[in-house]
Amino acid sequence: MVRPAEMRAGGDSAMSEQDHEHLLMARRHAAQGKARVARQRDLLRRLEVRGQSTDLARDLLASFVATLGQMQVHLDYLEHECGDRRGTSGRG
Secondary structure, rough: OOOHHHHOOOOOOOOOOOHHHHHHHHHHHHHHHHHHHHHHHHHHHHHHOOOOOHHHHHHHHHHHHHHHHHHHHHHHHHHHHHHHHHHOOOOO
């Protein structure tokens, strides 16, 4: 995995293939994390409708949401860094 300091170490203004792959992987992970959160929310609703215990499902959802937040922070950082290396904002 490329670390933030390593991304800037080369001094090259062009985004490397490794940087691009890292960014794509972060985007994929964030999308998968969003899907996990949505599935867990759906499961939680079904448990509530059935009157079943939701304690563990709620705890797991909280973990998924926290992890997704970390993934998004990482993705935002990478997009910013890669955008700076291309001379753009990285978004839009």
